[in-house]
Amino acid sequence: MTGTDKLRGFIQAMTRLAEQSPEEARWLEEGGALLEALVREDDWLPDAMAEPGPGYRQYLLHCDPLERFSVVSFVWGVGARTPVHNHKVWGLVGMLRGEEVSVTMHPTPEGRMRAGQVDRLRPGEVVRVGSGEEDAHWVENALTDRPSISIHVYGGNIGAVERHSFDPETGEKRRFISGYSNEFVPNLWDRSRAA
Amino acid sequence: MTGTDKLRGFIQAMTRLAEQSPEEARWLEEGGALLEALVREDDWLPDAMAEPGPGYRQYLLHCDPLERFSVVSFVWGVGARTPVHNHKVWGLVGMLRGEEVSVTMHPTPEGRMRAGQVDRLRPGEVVRVGSGEEDAHWVENALTDRPSISIHVYGGNIGAVERHSFDPETGEKRRFISGYSNEFVPNLWDRSRAA
Numbered sequence: 001m002t003g004t005d006k007l008r009g010f011i012q013a014m015t016r017l018a019e020q021s022p023e024e025a026r027w028l029e030e031g032g033a034l035l036e037a038l039v040r041e042d043d044w045l046p047d048a049m050a051e052p053g054p055g056y057r058q059y060l061l062h063c064d065p066l067e068r069f070s071v072v073s074f075v076w077g078v079g080a081r082t083p084v085h086n087h088k089v090w091g092l093v094g095m096l097r098g099e100e101v102s103v104t105m106h107p108t109p110e111g112r113m114r115a116g117q118v119d120r121l122r123p124g125e126v127v128r129v130g131s132g133e134e135d136a137h138w139v140e141n142a143l144t145d146r147p148s149i150s151i152h153v154y155g156g157n158i159g160a161v162e163r164h165s166f167d168p169e170t171g172e173k174r175r176f177i178s179g180y181s182n183e184f185v186p187n188l189w190d191r192s193r194a195a
Numbered sequence: 196m197t198g199t200d201k202l203r204g205f206i207q208a209m210t211r212l213a214e215q216s217p218e219e220a221r222w223l224e225e226g227g228a229l230l231e232a233l234v235r236e237d238d239w240l241p242d243a244m245a246e247p248g249p250g251y252r253q254y255l256l257h258c259d260p261l262e263r264f265s266v267v268s269f270v271w272g273v274g275a276r277t278p279v280h281n282h283k284v285w286g287l288v289g290m291l292r293g294e295e296v297s298v299t300m301h302p303t304p305e306g307r308m309r310a311g312q313v314d315r316l317r318p319g320e321v322v323r324v325g326s327g328e329e330d331a332h333w334v335e336n337a338l339t340d341r342p343s344i345s346i347h348v349y350g351g352n353i354g355a356v357e358r359h360s361f362d363p364e365t366g367e368k369r370r371f372i373s374g375y376s377n378e379f380v381p382n383l384w385d386r387s388r389a390a
C-alpha cells in the first residue's frame with residue numbers, strides 16, 4: 001500500500017461517515033478511530049506537505065466538497081507557536097511526527113486569560129475536541145531541535161471558518177479566517193500504478 | 196469572483212448532483228449545463244493546469260472522493276493526438292481554449308477500424324457522450340500554432356478506470372489505465388481572502 005493509498009482510504013472512510021450525517025459524538029468517536037489508524041504509522045505523508053517553515057504551516061490535505069470536514073497537516077517549525085485561538089467546529093488532532101504541547105486558555109472576569117489543561121501529544125496519540133467546549137488554546141512545537149507534525153481533522157472547511165484569536169493579557173478577541181499554506185493539494189486519485 | 200471560486204462552485208454543484216444518485220441521462224443534461232456555464236468564460240483555470248507538454252496532458256482538477264465523477268483539464272500541445280481509445284463511463288467535454296477535433300472510430304469485421312463522425316469543438320461548446328455508446332475515438336489539437344484546452348468530466352475516477360486503446364489498422368485492443376499528469380491538484384478551499 002502506498003502513502004497515497006492510505007490517505008485516500010482515510011478520506012473515503014471519512015466521506016462515507018459524512019454521508020450518514022452523524023452527530024458530533026459519532027464524528028469524534030468514529031473519525032477519531034480512523035485518525036488513530038492513520039497516524040499509527042508515519043509512512044504516508046507527501047514530502048511537500050511536511051515542509052517546515054520558520055513558524056507553523058497549515059497544509060490542506062483534503063477538503064470535503066460539501067465542506068463537512070477538512071484534513072490538514074500542521075507542520076511546526078522549531079520555536080513555532082500559535083496565538084491563542086478558538087475553532088468553532090469539532091476537531092481531531094493526531095500526532096504523526098515529533099511532539100506538540102497544547103495549553104487550554106480560559107477567560108476570566110478581569111480580562112487576562114488563565115492557563116488550564118496542558119496536553120503533550122506523542123506520535124500515534126489522538127485528541128478529540130468538541131465544538132461546544134470552551135476551546136481557546138495555543139499550541140507549540142514541544143521539540144527544540146526539529147519540526148513536529150500533527151494531522152488535524154475539523155468539522156467544516158477550517159480554511160473558511162470565521163473564528164477568533166485572543167490577546168491573553170486582555171482577553172481581547174480578534175476575528176480571523178486561517179486559510180491554508182498551500183495552493184495545491186496531493187492528487188490521491190492516480191491509480192494507474194495499481195494496474 | 197475569483198477563478199478558484201468558479202471552479203469550486205462547479206465542483207460543489209456537481210457534488211450536489213452526485214448526492215441525488217442521478218441516472219446517466221440526468222448527469223449528461225444537468226452536468227452538461229453546469230459545464231457549459233463553466234467554459235463560457237476562460238478566466239478561471241490555474242496556470243499550472245494549463246501548462247502544455249510536447250504531447251497532451253491530463254491534469255486532474257478534482258476527483259469526487261467516492262469516485263462518482265472526475266474533472267480533468269486536457270491540454271493539447273501543438274501536434275498532440277491521442278491513440279484510439281474508449282472510456283467505459285459517461286463523459287462531458289467542454290472546450291475552453293483553442294479547438295480540438297474528435298474522430299469516432301468503428302470496429303469492422305475485417306479488423307481495420309472505420310472513421311465515423313468528426314466533431315470540431317470551438318470555445319464554449321460542450322459535447323455529451325453516454326457510456327453505452329460505442330465510444331472509441333481519437334482526438335487531436337485542431338490548431339497547428341498553439342495549445343488547446345478542453346475540460347472533461349467523466350462518470351467515475353477516469354484515472355482509475357480500466358479501459359482500452361485500439362490499433363486502428365487491426366482493431367487490436369490493449370488494456371490501459373490513464374492515470375493523471377499531475378501529482379498535485381488546485382486547493383480550492385482557502386476562503387480567507389473573502390474575509
Ligand SMILES: [Fe+3]
Binds near residue numbers: 139
Ligand atoms: Fe487549534
Ligand SMILES: [Fe+3]
Binds near residue numbers: 280282332334
Ligand atoms: Fe477520449
Ligand SMILES: [Mg+2]
Binds near residue numbers: 192374375377
Ligand atoms: Mg501519471
